[in-house]
Amino acid sequence: MPGHDPGPARVLARGLAVRHASRLAWALTAVDLVVEPGERVLVTGASGAGKSTLFAALAGLLDPEAAEVTGELLVDGRPPHEARDRLGLLMQDPDAQLVMTRAGDDVAFGLENAGLPPAEIWPRVDAALADVGWRHGRDRPTQALSGGEKQRLVLAGALARRPGLLLLDEPTAQLDPPGAELVRDAVARAVVARGTTLLVVDHDAAPWLPLVDRVVEVRDGGLVEHPAGWRPAPRAAGLLLPPAPPPALDPAPRSSIRFPDQWASTSTNGGEGEGSWIRFPDPRPVVLASEGAGFSYRGTTTPALAPTDVALAAGRVTAVTGPNGTGKSTLALLLAGLRAPTTGSVLAADELAVRGERRPHRWRAGDLVTRIGTVFQQPEHQFLTGRLRDELELGPLRSGSGSATARARAEELLERLGLAPFADVNPYTLSGGQQRRLSVATALATAPRVLVLDEPTFGQDAATWRELVTLLAEQRAAGCAVCTVTHDRDLVDVLADASVDLGAAP
Amino acid sequence: MTASLALGPTPDVPLSRINPCAQILAAVVVSLVLLATLDVVTPAVVVAAELCLLPAAGLTHPRTLLLRTWPLLLGAGTLAVVNLVLGDAGVLGALGIALRVVGLALPGVLLVASTDPVRLADALTVHWRFPPRVAVGSLAALRLVPLLVTEFETVRLARRTRGVEAGRNPVARARLVAGVAFTLLVGAVRRAGRLATAMDARGFDSGIRRTNARGSVLHARDHVFVAAAVVVAAAAVTTSVLAGTWAPLFVGG
Numbered sequence: 001m002p003g004h005d006p007g008p009a010r011v012l013a014r015g016l017a018v019r020h021a022s023r024l025a026w027a028l029t030a031v032d033l034v035v036e037p038g039e040r041v042l043v044t045g046a047s048g049a050g051k052s053t054l055f056a057a058l059a060g061l062l063d064p065e066a067a068e069v070t071g072e073l074l075v076d077g078r079p080p081h082e083a084r085d086r087l088g089l090l091m092q093d094p095d096a097q098l099v100m101t102r103a104g105d106d107v108a109f110g111l112e113n114a115g116l117p118p119a120e121i122w123p124r125v126d127a128a129l130a131d132v133g134w135r136h137g138r139d140r141p142t143q144a145l146s147g148g149e150k151q152r153l154v155l156a157g158a159l160a161r162r163p164g165l166l167l168l169d170e171p172t173a174q175l176d177p178p179g180a181e182l183v184r185d186a187v188a189r190a191v192v193a194r195g196t197t198l199l200v201v202d203h204d205a206a207p208w209l210p211l212v213d214r215v216v217e218v219r220d221g222g223l224v225e226h227p228a229g230w231r232p233a234p235r236a237a238g239l240l241l242p243p244a245p246p247p248a249l250d251p252a253p254r255s256s257i258r259f260p261d262q263w264a265s266t267s268t269n270g271g272e273g274e275g276s277w278i279r280f281p282d283p284r285p286v287v288l289a290s291e292g293a294g295f296s297y298r299g300t301t302t303p304a305l306a307p308t309d310v311a312l313a314a315g316r317v318t319a320v321t322g323p324n325g326t327g328k329s330t331l332a333l334l335l336a337g338l339r340a341p342t343t344g345s346v347l348a349a350d351e352l353a354v355r356g357e358r359r360p361h362r363w364r365a366g367d368l369v370t371r372i373g374t375v376f377q378q379p380e381h382q383f384l385t386g387r388l389r390d391e392l393e394l395g396p397l398r399s400g401s402g403s404a405t406a407r408a409r410a411e412e413l414l415e416r417l418g419l420a421p422f423a424d425v426n427p428y429t430l431s432g433g434q435q436r437r438l439s440v441a442t443a444l445a446t447a448p449r450v451l452v453l454d455e456p457t458f459g460q461d462a463a464t465w466r467e468l469v470t471l472l473a474e475q476r477a478a479g480c481a482v483c484t485v486t487h488d489r490d491l492v493d494v495l496a497d498a499s500v501d502l503g504a505a506p
Numbered sequence: 507m508t509a510s511l512a513l514g515p516t517p518d519v520p521l522s523r524i525n526p527c528a529q530i531l532a533a534v535v536v537s538l539v540l541l542a543t544l545d546v547v548t549p550a551v552v553v554a555a556e557l558c559l560l561p562a563a564g565l566t567h568p569r570t571l572l573l574r575t576w577p578l579l580l581g582a583g584t585l586a587v588v589n590l591v592l593g594d595a596g597v598l599g600a601l602g603i604a605l606r607v608v609g610l611a612l613p614g615v616l617l618v619a620s621t622d623p624v625r626l627a628d629a630l631t632v633h634w635r636f637p638p639r640v641a642v643g644s645l646a647a648l649r650l651v652p653l654l655v656t657e658f659e660t661v662r663l664a665r666r667t668r669g670v671e672a673g674r675n676p677v678a679r680a681r682l683v684a685g686v687a688f689t690l691l692v693g694a695v696r697r698a699g700r701l702a703t704a705m706d707a708r709g710f711d712s713g714i715r716r717t718n719a720r721g722s723v724l725h726a727r728d729h730v731f732v733a734a735a736v737v738v739a740a741a742a743v744t745t746s747v748l749a750g751t752w753a754p755l756f757v758g759g
Binding site for chain 2: 059061084085087088089091093095096097098099100101102105108109110111112113114115116117118121122125142143154157158161333336337338339364365366368369373374376378380381382383384394395398399428442443446
């Protein structure tokens with residue numbers, strides 16, 4: 001690698017098939033693909049179609065003992081694992097790709113490994129940083145960077161080694177829209193500057209289209225080449241959702257249901273600014289509301305969440321939007337009864353109160369799960385058991401349901417979400433989309449009246465997206481109050497009945 | 507709370523100009539003397555010399571100093587009290603034990619306060635031929651520690667959403683912490699696997715002899731620093747012998 005530059009690489013796959021050990025089904029079959037030097041190709045496909053397997057094969061990451069590979073796959077005429085010095089990789093998790101504490105040192109890492117003399121290293125580091133549009137200098141600590149900036153740095157670290165083939169595996173899947181934009185901008189600059197052969201693997205095709213020469217889709221039984229000018233169908237196209245229950249069809253208002261104006265007068269610190277926090281436009285019973293609720297971490301001066309009013313009504317979806325750093329996730333934690341607000345209050349309706357206590361953060365966990373279901377951004381943080389079935393039974397059992405009831409509920413959810421074939425599988429072994437569905441299912445297992453979700457559609461493919469949206473619409477139709485924190489414009493457009501923008505000036 | 511765990515680049519302080527290898531060597535020199543004697547004068551002289559270096563390591567503010575050393579001070583204090591109450595060391599003996607612990611640990615505090623982990627790894631690989639697998643691998647692992655701290659809180663909250671909570675029961679609380687720790691461990695192992703893949707992809711440990719872009723140079727001041735440590739050690743022993751308190755550990759006396 002030092003000294004000479006063999007230029008962009010050529011990729012050739014003929015009849016490639018891969019089967020993982022211990023699995024009966026082939027993860028990838030009959031893949032034929034030729035990528036000429038300097039070509040830029042987007043590889044798309046639904047979650048579980050084999051995109052990741054194809055990426056691992058191209059990157060030479062398949063362990064011959066853990067995977068059966070047939071057919072032919074060559075990078076510049078060599079098997080991928082022998083051509084690894086020709087590869088530059090960019091993967092999903094920025095924190096699992098940076099090594100050093102300073103930006104320049106991290107870019108230099110790959111050049112040190114190649115045994116380059118220090119005098120040659122720094123000019124190449126500076127050139128790679130320039131090619132990705134890095135503006136912060138070499139000494140910038142890597143720790144405090146945003147996800148998008150981290151990915152940009154990882155890309156520079158790959159480019160510094162002058163790879164013939166750049167492989168990007170869903171490089172924006174863990175980033176918010178501005179971060180994803182930053183990464184695509186860096187990739188665009190880099191491929192223009194270097195002319196490197198580029199393969200991007202991503203289920204979300206649209207944003208990459210201006211950057212690539214052609215698009216192939218991984219499907220069962222091989223690759224499909226999309227014609228020039230192809231555009232993906234909008235994921236909400238043709239989606240038929242159960243509508244929100246109209247107020248007219250409500251059960252007759254029971255005495256326990258309070259409307260916002262009555263509520264304000266009964267709230268514990270009522271009186272001040274009476275009624276001013278009522279934002280909800282239509283007369284649906286409010287089941288959970290925050291009144292001037294804000295949060296500051298101990299020892300900090302700027303609040304993580306400025307005082308915010310939100311009212312969650314039964315049978316309505318409320319979207320919480322706004323740029324990063326405005327406290328969207330913190331608001332979700334307050335509404336979910338996981339943190340106590342440091343100013344203002346979060347109060348549930350009387351009908352949800354536990355022995356007169358209306359503040360969710362004071363409830364015992366067993367009482368909380370039957371009232372408010374919460375879905376975190378990373379499904380793995382919430383998994384507690386080694387089997388899907390146990391995972392779904394846990395909530396009902398914890399909240400005092402009998403084991404027969406819990407089992408029936410788990411079966412029903414497994415069936416409903418198409419997870420029945422995996423009932424005895426470990427949740428960690430599921431695909432990203434399956435994990436997301438499972439984490440929503442665990443929250444629904446206790447039939448809570450309120451559902452709080454943090455970025456539920458993050459990094460999900462179109463199929464999973466439609467399933468999630470349908471599932472949430474069903475919950476709404478059944479009278480659940482749904483609150484979702486999201487960056488996802490499409491989700492807000494098709495589902496939200498009300499929305500709270502934390503970025504907007506009060 | 508996470509401030510002491512923030513493993514970013516260390517701010518430049520005067521002591522940063524001393525090569526980490528020289529600092530480690532100096533620490534070994536004074537440690538040998540501290541381990542060789544049981545009296546109170548020797549560790550007192552060593553600790554006094556070490557305290558003189560605190561400003562050079564940027565540890566001038568009592569609060570930052572306390573933040574970095576409280577576990578050490580607590581440990582030393584406990585040891586002294588235990589020896590005073592249960593042993594036959596007497597007040598001076600107990601004080602000597604506490605001073606020895608402080609004297610042994612302070613060089614570590616100084617090193618951490620003044621040395622960027624990357625510079626330490628550079629020095630170890632360049633001068634002492636540490637395998638890069640170990641030195642650079644540790645650096646990569648260190649980056650993940652602050653992430654674990656933030657994830658701990660997330661996982662704890664996530665358990666509450668599943669109906670799992672300890673309440674006031676200390677046994678349940680211990681089990682919960684163990685469960686959270688296990689979840690974190692699983693996550694950390696998976697992330698470490700991905701990190702190893704990423705490092706492999708950039709040619710780490712591929713059989714080519716690794717170079718060092720930053721380098722690590724031993725200056726005259728580094729030799730002076732180690733020599734000064736020898737002088738301090740000698741002065742401590744001399745003072746102790748002259749004061750008649752010298753009580754060597756390994757000589758039957």
